[in-house]
Amino acid sequence: MPPALVDVWVGLDSATETLSGLEGNPCETDFGTWFHDFGARGLACIAGEVMDPVALIARAGGSAFDDGPHVATSESFRLDLTNERSFGHYSEDFVEWLIDNGIVGEGRPVIRALTQPIYDEHIRRLARIYWLTYEDMAADGFPRSTPAGILSDYARFLEGGPIPNGVEGYEGGFSVYAFTDLSEGLLPRLDVGMINEWEAKYEANTAYGFWLRRRADGTQEQWRDGLERMLETYDAAWYSER
Numbered sequence: 001m002p003p004a005l006v007d008v009w010v011g012l013d014s015a016t017e018t019l020s021g022l023e024g025n026p027c028e029t030d031f032g033t034w035f036h037d038f039g040a041r042g043l044a045c046i047a048g049e050v051m052d053p054v055a056l057i058a059r060a061g062g063s064a065f066d067d068g069p070h071v072a073t074s075e076s077f078r079l080d081l082t083n084e085r086s087f088g089h090y091s092e093d094f095v096e097w098l099i100d101n102g103i104v105g106e107g108r109p110v111i112r113a114l115t116q117p118i119y120d121e122h123i124r125r126l127a128r129i130y131w132l133t134y135e136d137m138a139a140d141g142f143p144r145s146t147p148a149g150i151l152s153d154y155a156r157f158l159e160g161g162p163i164p165n166g167v168e169g170y171e172g173g174f175s176v177y178a179f180t181d182l183s184e185g186l187l188p189r190l191d192v193g194m195i196n197e198w199e200a201k202y203e204a205n206t207a208y209g210f211w212l213r214r215r216a217d218g219t220q221e222q223w224r225d226g227l228e229r230m231l232e233t234y235d236a237a238w239y240s241e242r
Contacts, residue, residue, distance in 0.1 A: 003102070003103075003111075005102050006111060007050070007051070008047050009104055009115045009118050011051070012121075012122050013118065013122075015050045016036065016046055019049055020037075027041070030079065031045045032079065032081035032082075033045065035199075038196075038199040038202070039202060039203055039206065040203070043122060046122070053072065053077040054075065057072055057074050057094075060093075060097040061093075063094065064088075064091060065088040065090055066089050066091045066092075066217075067089035068086055068087055069086045069087070069088070085158075087158075087213050087217075088217075089217035092219055092222060095222045095223065095226070096222065098226075099229065103229050103230050105234060106229065115234075116234060123230075124192065124234070124235060126203055127230055127231060128231075128238065129186070129190065129204050130227055131227055131228075132186050132190070132204075133183075133186065133204055133208050133211060134207075134211055134224060134227070135242065136182065137208070142211070143215045146212070150164070150178050150182070151179075154179075154209060155212050158213065176202065176205055178205070179205045180201060180205060182208060183200075183205050184201060187204075
């Protein structure tokens with residue numbers, strides 16, 4: 001029996017075409033993004049066009065989150081993306097299911113060949129960016145400690161501390177732009193032939209915050225190991241040079 005997310009993978013191309021042909025912004029309501037063609041929220045929006053999130057979570061069973069402001073179950077899907085401080089704490093069971101069924105090429109050469117161009121088109125840049133941000137943080141002691149500067153400021157913010165002085169604020173400021181200096185140094189190592197560097201910087205900014213939140217909710221190691229498996233499966237040449 002093939003992994004449970006094969007049909008989501010193979011539907012990403014047609015879903016992207018559908019979203020590109022629509023007027024307005026269908027991703028804003030459910031996923032809080034203006035764009036479907038980049039970013040983790042954009043990818044989630046495309047996947048949601050292939051399969052309703054409620055149906056996807058029903059396949060996994062349970063809930064995507066154990067705590068936080070979001071509702072993501074087999075009965076209801078509602079993300080609270082304007083909450084100033086609270087964030088979703090992923091369910092370890094859901095993350096494990098997502099990894100096991102999302103890396104669909106592993107050990108299955110036919111499926112891998114089918115999904116490789118889909119990875120290249122929709123996932124490769126994001127996967128590399130999230131890996132590079134993790135590598136950079138790990139080189140400075142993460143997850144045992146938090147690198148000094150803005151990353152430590154954000155970690156304290158997650159624990160209830162203040163928004164750092166000189167930053168616009170969490171909504172659209174601190175969360176989106178605070179890590180830009182770090183992100184700009186990451187871009188030359190991507191090797192993806194970018195047309196729009198702003199998109200990649202945006203993705204890297206969100207990745208730094210993602211890893212700090214995952215340490216906070218206890219799923220950081222799961223996501224890190226799952227991402228490594230994906231790179232080993234679909235991006236082995238690039239990964240082996242890290």
